[in-house]
Amino acid sequence: MRGQHDHVGFRRCSDRRHATNASRVYGGRIRSSALGSAAASGGRCDRARGSRYNGIRSNRVEMSMTLDSVGIIGGCGHAGLPLGLSLAKAGHDVTLYDIDKRALAMLAEGRMPFQELGAEDVLARHLGKNLHVSNVPSVLTNKDVVVCIVGTPIDEYLNPQVQRLLSLVDELATHLNDQQLFVLRSTLYPGATARVHEQLSRVLPGIDVAFCPERIVQGNGLAEIGSLPQIVSGMTDSALVRARRLFESICKTVIELTPMEAELGKLFCNAWRYIAFGVANQFYSVCAENDIDYYRVRRAIVQDYPRMAGLPLAGFAAGPCLFKDTMQLSAFFPNDFPLGQSAMLVNEQMPRTVIRQLMRHTDIKNKTVGILGMAFKGDSDDVRDSLAFKLRKLLIVEGARPLCTDPFVQLPWLERLDEVLSEADLLVIAAPHQCYAELKPRQPIVDVWNLLRLGGLLQSGAPAEASSGRDSPAHRTGRK
Ligand SMILES: NC(=O)c1ccc[n+]([C@@H]2O[C@H](COP(=O)([O-])OP(=O)(O)OC[C@H]3O[C@@H](n4cnc5c(N)ncnc54)[C@H](O)[C@@H]3O)[C@@H](O)[C@H]2O)c1
Numbered sequence: 052m053r054g055q056h057d058h059v060g061f062r063r064c065s066d067r068r069h070a071t072n073a074s075r076v077y078g079g080r081i082r083s084s085a086l087g088s089a090a091a092s093g094g095r096c097d098r099a100r101g102s103r104y105n106g107i108r109s110n111r112v113e114m115s116m117t118l119d120s121v122g123i124i125g126g127c128g129h130a131g132l133p134l135g136l137s138l139a140k141a142g143h144d145v146t147l148y149d150i151d152k153r154a155l156a157m158l159a160e161g162r163m164p165f166q167e168l169g170a171e172d173v174l175a176r177h178l179g180k181n182l183h184v185s186n187v188p189s190v191l192t193n194k195d196v197v198v199c200i201v202g203t204p205i206d207e208y209l210n211p212q213v214q215r216l217l218s219l220v221d222e223l224a225t226h227l228n229d230q231q232l233f234v235l236r237s238t239l240y241p242g243a244t245a246r247v248h249e250q251l252s253r254v255l256p257g258i259d260v261a262f263c264p265e266r267i268v269q270g271n272g273l274a275e276i277g278s279l280p281q282i283v284s285g286m287t288d289s290a291l292v293r294a295r296r297l298f299e300s301i302c303k304t305v306i307e308l309t310p311m312e313a314e315l316g317k318l319f320c321n322a323w324r325y326i327a328f329g330v331a332n333q334f335y336s337v338c339a340e341n342d343i344d345y346y347r348v349r350r351a352i353v354q355d356y357p358r359m360a361g362l363p364l365a366g367f368a369a370g371p372c373l374f375k376d377t378m379q380l381s382a383f384f385p386n387d388f389p390l391g392q393s394a395m396l397v398n399e400q401m402p403r404t405v406i407r408q409l410m411r412h413t414d415i416k417n418k419t420v421g422i423l424g425m426a427f428k429g430d431s432d433d434v435r436d437s438l439a440f441k442l443r444k445l446l447i448v449e450g451a452r453p454l455c456t457d458p459f460v461q462l463p464w465l466e467r468l469d470e471v472l473s474e475a476d477l478l479v480i481a482a483p484h485q486c487y488a489e490l491k492p493r494q495p496i497v498d499v500w501n502l503l504r505l506g507g508l509l510q511s512g513a514p515a516e517a518s519s520g521r522d523s524p525a526h527r528t529g530r531k
Contacts, residue, residue: 118141118142118143118144118300119143119144119194119195119196119232119297120143120144120145120146120193120194120195120196121135121138121143121144121145121146121194121195121196121197121198121297122145122146122148122190122191122194122196122197122198123135123145123146123147123148123197123198123199123200124148124149124191124197124198124199124200124201124219124223125148125149125199125200125201125202125237126145126146126147126148126149126184126200127147127149127151127154127155127158127164127184128149128151128154128200128201128202129165129167129269129272129371129433130200130236130237130265130267130269130272131147131149131198131200131201131236132147132158132163132164132167132170132272133167133170133267133272133273133276134198134200134236134265134272134276135147135182136170136173136174136177136182136273137272137273137276137277137301138297138300138301139173139177139181139182140173140176140177140301141300141301142181142300143181143300144181145177145181145182145183146182146183146184146185146190146191146194147182147183147184147185148184148185148186148187148188148190148191149184149186150186151164152186155184155185155186158174158178158184159178159184161174161175161178165432165433166270166430166431166432166433166459167270167271167272167273168270168271168273168274169273169274170273173273188223188226189226191223191226191227192226192227192228193228194231195230195231195232196231196232196233196234196293196297197227197231197232197233197234198234198236199216199219199220199233199234199235199236199237200235200236200237200265201216201219201237202237202371203215203216203237203238203239203240203243203375203379204375205375205378205379205382209378209381209382210382211240211378211379211382211383213239213240213243213246216235216237216239216243216247217246217247217250220247220250220251221250224250224251224254224255227251227255227258228255228258229255229256229257229258230257230258231255231258231259232259232260232261232290232293232294232297233247233251233258233259233260233261234260234261234262234263234294234297235247235260235261235262235263236262236263236264236265237264237265238264238265238317238318238321238372238376238379239262239264239314239317240314240379240382240383241311241314241315241318241383242311242314243314244260244261244262244284244286244310244311244313244314245286245310245311247260248260248286259285259286259287259289259290259293260285260286260287260290261283261284261285261286261290261291261293261294261310262284262285262310262313262314263281263282263283263284263294263297263298263313264282264313264314264316264317266279266281266282266317266320267279269370269428269431269433270430270431270433276301276302277301277302277303278303279302279303280302280303280304280305280306281298281302281304281305281306282305282306282307282308282313282316282317283295283298283305283306283307283308283313284307284308284309284310284312284313285310286310291307295307315380315383317376318376318377318379318380318383319380321372321373321376321377322373322376322377322380322391322394324373325368325373325374325376325377325391325394325395325398326377326390326391326394327361327362327363328363328366328368328373328394328398329368329393329394329395329397329398330362330363330394331345331349331362331363331364331365331366332365332366332368332397332398332400332401332404333397334348334349334362334365335365335404335499335507336397336400336401336404338507339404339407339408339507339508340407342508343508344506344507344508345365345506345507346364346501346506346507347506349362349364364500364501365401365499365500365501365507366401366483366499366500367398367401367402367427367437367438367439367442367481367482367499368398368401368438369398369427369428369436369437369438370427370428370433370435370436370437371427371433371435371436374395374398374399374436375436377391377394377395378391378395398438399438399441401438401499402438402439402441402442402445403445404499405442405479405497405499406442406445406446406449408497408508408509409477409479409495409497409509410449411509412477412495412509412511413477413495415446415449415450415451415477416449416450416451417450417451417452418451418452418476418477419451419452419453419454419474419475419476419477420446420451420452420453420454420475420476420477420478420479421453421454421455421456421471421472421474421475421477421478421479421494422439422442422443422446422453422454422455422456422471422479422481423456423457423468423471423478423479423480423481423482423484423487423490424439424456424457424480424481424482424483424484424487425437425439425440425455425456425457425460425462425465425481425482426439426457426459426460426482426484427439427482428482428483429482429483429484429485429500429502430459430484430485431459431482432459432460432461434457434460434462437481437482438481439455439457439481439482442479442481443455454466454470454471454474454475455471456468456470456471457482457484458484458486459484472490472492475494476494477494477495477496477497478492478494478495478496478497479496479497479498479499480496480497480498480499480500480502480503481499483500483502485502487502487503488502488503488504490503492512493512494512495509495510495511495512496509496510496512497509497510498510
């Protein structure tokens with residue numbers, strides 16, 4: 052496999068030599084003296100290794116930025132890969148370590164395993180130079196920094212599965228070394244960073260552990276990593292200094308928190324969005340039950356009224372992050388988080404709300420219902436935790452025959468759009484792909500997202516003039 056080897060002869064820039072006062076457990080914001088020592092160290096590391104980056108040095112290198120060799124556990128994932136590409140673009144030597152053989156093989160051929168804006172160009176420029184892929188954990192051993200960004204799911208009872216992360220860390224510890232910075236980047240249950248630090252320190256005393264959460268929107272990670280502020284935290288002063296330095300090489304702004312604050316902060320970001328979508332979906336349901344068009348009301352109340360500007364569109368709020376992170380927060384606050392739990396009930400109820408809209412119009416038993424879009428958000432190929440699948444199941448329970456289509460998703464049972472449009476008695480837009488925006492279906496349709504600009508009520512087909520204003524595409528596709 053191309054690019055599968057590691058750069059074994061690569062000369063390590065031992066950051067720990069430069070991060071003085073290193074081993075104190077970090078209990079608050081770092082003092083400026085420690086940051087000063089990190090800044091001073093940057094130049095020394097650069098000079099030590101500058102010549103190794105001939106041809107791939109970015110402006111950042113010339114600006115005396117320290118370049119690390121970085122291994123990324125979960126490097127082929129939706130969050131790990133954009134990070135790896137960003138670091139490679141900045142000149143770091145990056146190895147993407149993953150167990151997903153399909154994704155590894157695609158990357159080794161210069162193909163992206165999923166949609167990510169601008170990623171293929173960066174991949175083409177860096178693959179085999181300072182970007183490598185591997186399924187061999189020993190590639191992590193001689194890295195300056197190891198980033199861990201695997202999924203951190205909840206179980207079937209909505210409990211966080213911290214043990215999975217701890218087991219993975221345990222399994223990989225023999226491939227790490229005590230001079231490394233170990234960066235956790237997945238969304239974590241509060242306290243998980245401390246647990247990982249404790250566990251690693253037992254076998255690798257002195258290893259630096261940091262938590263620097265990913266906050267990108269899926270599909271546009273490359274742009275967002277560079278433009279969004281990066282929260283960094285470390286279990287020790289030296290971990291914080293090293294994490295700050297790593298992310299300063301790719302991010303515009305770096306903000307420090309303690310690990311626990313950072314863990315909660317990341318969960319707050321996702322729970323906030325999930326609750327906001329829950330509010331919109333609750334309003335939508337109130338309207339739909341009363342034959343009122345949510346989008347007419349929404350348009351009126353947000354127009355020139357900044358205090359309502361944050362009211363989202365309704366839609367299938369799903370995906371691999373928002374639901375599970377709201378539930379992690381709930382578990383942390385021992386299941387006493389009614390706002391989050393209510394948002395979950397409302398959001399997860401949306402497929403049922405749509406079915407009720409259809410049923411108010413007609414008996415759906417034995418009817419063919421076309422589901423347009425199976426991804427969890429617009430113009431994405433990602434079906435993880437998509438509510439379109441729940442809609443499909445509920446339709447079957449009601450005796451209807453769902454016919455599903457999605458231009459971005461490959462599944463053997465999906466139909467072509469023209470077939471669905473020709474066969475279906477009823478339609479539902481389940482993912483707001485822009486390619487559906489100009490459809491003029493003959494059958495009744497429910498369009499929760501108002502993609503067709505006909506409003507949130509069931510449309511009886513052969514649409515007349517648009518009744519509701521067009522909402523911004525960013526509002527539509529921004530869920531994750
Ligand atoms: N997807 C996003 O845009 C996004 C944004 C912010 C935060 N996050 C967080 O990032 C984390 C990862 O999410 P994701 O969407 O990238 O998930 P993902 O499933 O796309 O990626 C995880 C990767 O880890 C790999 N992996 C799993 N077990 C492994 C192992 N034992 N060794 C090596 N590799 C292994 C998988 O093969 C996969 O490629 C989650 O905690 C998520 O909440 C994701």
